[in-house]
Amino acid sequence: MPIYDKSQQKIAEKINLITTRNDSKIHISNWKNWRWQVKHTIRDISIFEKLLNIKFSALEKKGLEVTMAKFPLSITPYYLSLINKDNYKNDPIFKQSFPSKAELRITKYDMRDPLAEDKDCPVPGITHRYPDRVLLQVSNICAMYCRHCTRKRKVGDIDSIPDKKEIAKGIKYIKNTPVVRDVLLSGGDPFMLPDDYIDWILFELRKIPHIEIIRIGTRTPVVLPYRITDDLVSILKKYHPLWVNTHFNHPREITASSKEALAKLADAGIPLGNQSVLLADVNDCPRIMKSLLHKLVQNRIRPYYMYQCDLTEGLSHFRTPIGKGIEILESLIGHTSGFCIPTYVIDAPGGGGKIPIMPNYLISWSTNKVVLRNYEGIITTYKEPDSYEPIFCDRDCDECKLHLHLDGAEESKAIGIGKLLNDYDKTISLIPRDNERINRRDS
Numbered sequence: 001m002p003i004y005d006k007s008q009q010k011i012a013e014k015i016n017l018i019t020t021r022n023d024s025k026i027h028i029s030n031w032k033n034w035r036w037q038v039k040h041t042i043r044d045i046s047i048f049e050k051l052l053n054i055k056f057s058a059l060e061k062k063g064l065e066v067t068m069a070k071f072p073l074s075i076t077p078y079y080l081s082l083i084n085k086d087n088y089k090n091d092p093i094f095k096q097s098f099p100s101k102a103e104l105r106i107t108k109y110d111m112r113d114p115l116a117e118d119k120d121c122p123v124p125g126i127t128h129r130y131p132d133r134v135l136l137q138v139s140n141i142c143a144m145y146c147r148h149c150t151r152k153r154k155v156g157d158i159d160s161i162p163d164k165k166e167i168a169k170g171i172k173y174i175k176n177t178p179v180v181r182d183v184l185l186s187g188g189d190p191f192m193l194p195d196d197y198i199d200w201i202l203f204e205l206r207k208i209p210h211i212e213i214i215r216i217g218t219r220t221p222v223v224l225p226y227r228i229t230d231d232l233v234s235i236l237k238k239y240h241p242l243w244v245n246t247h248f249n250h251p252r253e254i255t256a257s258s259k260e261a262l263a264k265l266a267d268a269g270i271p272l273g274n275q276s277v278l279l280a281d282v283n284d285c286p287r288i289m290k291s292l293l294h295k296l297v298q299n300r301i302r303p304y305y306m307y308q309c310d311l312t313e314g315l316s317h318f319r320t321p322i323g324k325g326i327e328i329l330e331s332l333i334g335h336t337s338g339f340c341i342p343t344y345v346i347d348a349p350g351g352g353g354k355i356p357i358m359p360n361y362l363i364s365w366s367t368n369k370v371v372l373r374n375y376e377g378i379i380t381t382y383k384e385p386d387s388y389e390p391i392f393c394d395r396d397c398d399e400c401k402l403h404l405h406l407d408g409a410e411e412s413k414a415i416g417i418g419k420l421l422n423d424y425d426k427t428i429s430l431i432p433r434d435n436e437r438i439n440r441r442d443s
């Protein structure tokens with residue numbers, strides 16, 4: 001019985017030959033068994049060559065070995081089968097999965113940990129950056145090592161796979177931190193853990209009364225879609241509201257197999273999001289991006305973020321100028337359904353969190369009019385109200401004429417720009433700690 005297509009059948013048969021010296025036909029149930037896929041993950045250039053029927057020169061190989069000593073190769077047979085071997089050097093699947101000597105180039109502004117995740121880390125495995133939500137790294141394993149990984153510093157780092165005791169410490173931190181209402185499970189890939197382990201983590205998190213939502217970030221629907229089994233889905237379903245964010249970067253990654261995986265998740269009532277990374281020579285093109293977004297939406301995934309590539313060491317060849325992202329947004333906003341359009345973000349170097357970037361639509365304004373332009377270039381005006389009675393807000397909601405009874409809403413202090421905008425905080429400016437003029441006043 002053929003697998004999905006001829007090239008997948010051929011790859012499966014070759015793997016069978018290489019690994020078991022058995023030339024009998026391999027059955028579809030093997031190919032679609034995620035454990036079979038993981039067991040036969042390709043980590044070696046010569047096997048990669050054999051499977052795709054390609055040959056690197058001795059010089060190329062030498063360069064690749066140097067890269068792989070630092071950033072290893074790991075690709076599932078399934079993801080490898082998506083590479084177009086006739087033009088592999090320009091193939092977006094190949095570029096995301098196969099090492100390049102450009103990864104050894106470290107530019108002046110590159111950082112090991114650009115998002116300072118290891119600093120905003122109250123206990124191992126937790127990154128607590130935003131007021132009400134935390135990132136919990138539950139796994140350090142991935143089915144495929146994305147060459148553009150933002151956590152490249154940890155790729156292949158088998159020494160730091162968290163065990164149950166370590167994860168329990170992270171869960172305890174969440175339990176003891178009542179402001180946290182949203183937990184993001186990330187890694188590595190949380191779905192690389194065994195079912196019962198995932199079940200245990202979700203069970204423990206769901207016991208915490210202040211946790212409203214749980215999110216899981218996974219690339220398995222892209223690189224190992226067979227991981228989305230009925231058993232896994234029936235575990236996930238028990239812990240709603242549970243959201244899943246995946247990571248498709250190119251329309252070619254949407255295949256019969258990935259569609260099947262996505263349908264299982266969506267049918268289980270799991271809202272699906274997608275986080276793409278804008279990558280040079282992979283998806284830095286308005287047409288490719290639009291085609292990807294349309295395919296995502298057809299598969300019930302709401303595009304969530306499009307990331308500017310981080311300043312991680314070894315990613316300089318993947319980075320595009322910010323202008324490319326803005327150009328892509330220009331081609332989308334107004335031109336396609338609003339919910340096809342992700343928010344374009346730069347994750348602030350140093351750990352400031354995600355910063356949204358947009359083309360400018362507000363051109364000018366006077367005391368009662370704003371001037372806007374639309375996606376077609378039409379310049380228009382919006383007349384603001386002649387009278388608007390500002391409501392002085394002292395945060396005494398019981399006395400407020402809006403009569404909003406905010407049952408259970410917690411009192412949060414204003415922070416950041418919100419501090420400057422509100423009526424009840426006396427702060428009139430935010431001043432950098434090392435401002436010389438202010439320091440002179442104090443001394």
Ligand SMILES: *Cc1c(COP(=O)(O)O)cnc(C)c1O
Nearest residue numbers: 127128129130133134135184354
């Ligand atoms: C991205 C991220 C989050 C979640 O941010 P959202 O904008 O809510 O998706 C939380 N914590 C960390 C450390 C993150 O990097």
